[in-house]
Amino acid sequence: MTSDAYDLFNPAVPAGAYDALLARVLPQAREHRAWTAGDGPLPALFVSHGAPPTLDDPQWLDDLFTWAQSMPKPRGIVVVSAHWENAPVAIAGAAAGTPLYYDFGGFHPRYYTLQYATPDATHLARRLTRTLSRTTTVHEFTDRGLDHGAFIPLMAMYPAADVPVVQLSMPSLDPEALLNLGRRLCHLREEGFLIMGSGFMTHSFAVMRDPGLRGHVVAFDEWAADALSRGDVGALVDYRAKGPGAGVAHPTADHFVPLLLTMGAATDVGAAATTVIDRIAFGNSIRSIQVT
Numbered sequence: 001m002t003s004d005a006y007d008l009f010n011p012a013v014p015a016g017a018y019d020a021l022l023a024r025v026l027p028q029a030r031e032h033r034a035w036t037a038g039d040g041p042l043p044a045l046f047v048s049h050g051a052p053p054t055l056d057d058p059q060w061l062d063d064l065f066t067w068a069q070s071m072p073k074p075r076g077i078v079v080v081s082a083h084w085e086n087a088p089v090a091i092a093g094a095a096a097g098t099p100l101y102y103d104f105g106g107f108h109p110r111y112y113t114l115q116y117a118t119p120d121a122t123h124l125a126r127r128l129t130r131t132l133s134r135t136t137t138v139h140e141f142t143d144r145g146l147d148h149g150a151f152i153p154l155m156a157m158y159p160a161a162d163v164p165v166v167q168l169s170m171p172s173l174d175p176e177a178l179l180n181l182g183r184r185l186c187h188l189r190e191e192g193f194l195i196m197g198s199g200f201m202t203h204s205f206a207v208m209r210d211p212g213l214r215g216h217v218v219a220f221d222e223w224a225a226d227a228l229s230r231g232d233v234g235a236l237v238d239y240r241a242k243g244p245g246a247g248v249a250h251p252t253a254d255h256f257v258p259l260l261l262t263m264g265a266a267t268d269v270g271a272a273a274t275t276v277i278d279r280i281a282f283g284n285s286i287r288s289i290q291v292t
Contacts, residue, residue: 011056014108018055022159025065029160035072035192041292042074044182044195044265046258048277048286049081049153051104052111060286061156063277067288068157075192076124076164078185080178081149082199082255086169088137089181092144093118093167094125101147116151121164124193128166131184136171149198173253175237175260182264195265197258201287202249208283216245221285228273228289233263249284259289266291 013019035042047064054060083103084092092098096119102112129138146154150167171177178197185195202220207213220243227235235242239256243249250256263269277288 009053011053014110015052015055015114017058017061018155020058021061021065021156026159028069029065029158030162032069032073032158032160035074037192039072039192041189041267042071042192042194043290043292044186044189044197044262045288045290046197046199046262046273047153047288048200049149049198050200050281050286051148052107052152053282054152055111055114055155057281059279060281063279064153064156065159067276072192073158074163074194076121076166077154077158077194077196078124078128078166078168078188079146079150079154079196079198080168080170080181080258080261081147082203082258083147083149084167084169085171085173085254086139087171088139089132089171090139090141090169091125091128091166092141092169093146093150093165094121094140095142096120098143098145100145100151103147114151114155116146116155116161118146118154118161118163118165121166124164124166127188127191127193128168131188153198170254170257173257175239175253175257178257178260179233179237179264179269182261182266183269185261186265186267189265189267195262197260197262199255199258201256201259201285203255204248204251204284206248206251211283213248214283216248217284219244220246220249221287225275225278225287228275231263231270231272233260233270236260236263262289262291
């Protein structure tokens with residue numbers, strides 16, 4: 001592990017960079033202009049979300065906040081996180097005051113006291129249910145709050161916690177299934193809702209332990225960036241066979257397949273994606289993209 005990564009995992013003040021972000025940007029976040037129909041469809045995003053140490057990385061936090069500020073504030077957010085697979089598809093976190101789901105271990109106690117109290121999102125949950133129930137049963141978990149794949153990036157993007165958020169489960173880890181789910185959500189963008197897949201462009205604990213494996217991660221990231229720039233959804237779906245270093249970069253599928261949800265939610269599936277964040281953290285690519 002590099003010294004920078006060590007500093008993020010062992011900060012002098014846990015979530016201190018996040019405290020500094022709040023102190024600096026909260027007034028701006030509260031004045032964020034809300035979406036109107038004249039703005040047209042919001043983009044769909046894929047966010048490399050990180051774990052609690054994201055809240056100790058000032059650049060990462062600034063990048064996420066600046067990204068959110070570059071678009072109108074959405075009416076609501078539908079987020080699909082790498083950390084929730086449930087079939088049939090399910091909804092969680094819609095009710096105001098639902099406690100966060102701290103689905104991580106081994107960190108400083110402060111991270112388990114963080115709050116992100118988003119407004120009531122039952123209207124969005126009902127809208128999602130109407131959309132999805134035509135072809136599948138939709139279950140709602142009333143006691144499962146947003147997991148860290150949802151609340152960590154959103155704490156930086158919308159620090160005023162004034163946007164309704166609903167988390168949607170991954171019905172499976174099959175890339176085609178996530179692509180198709182994105183297609184079914186696409187039209188919500190026209191109503192001012194933000195569709196967000198939350199994962200990691202590469203997700204290798206092995207490279208954190210052995211920096212000698214970095215070449216595999218870099219090769220996969222460069223391949224993915226090229227496929228995204230060309231809108232080559234077929235290659236991304238077949239990433240296991242076509243992505244160099246895929247076995248190291250993604251030993252499991254969970255952090256990659258939310259990218260296919262994002263690509264499926266594009267107005268034209270196969271449209272080129274735009275990279276918004278392009279950096280390495282903890283030995284992994286945190287490339288994050290948007291499509292329109």
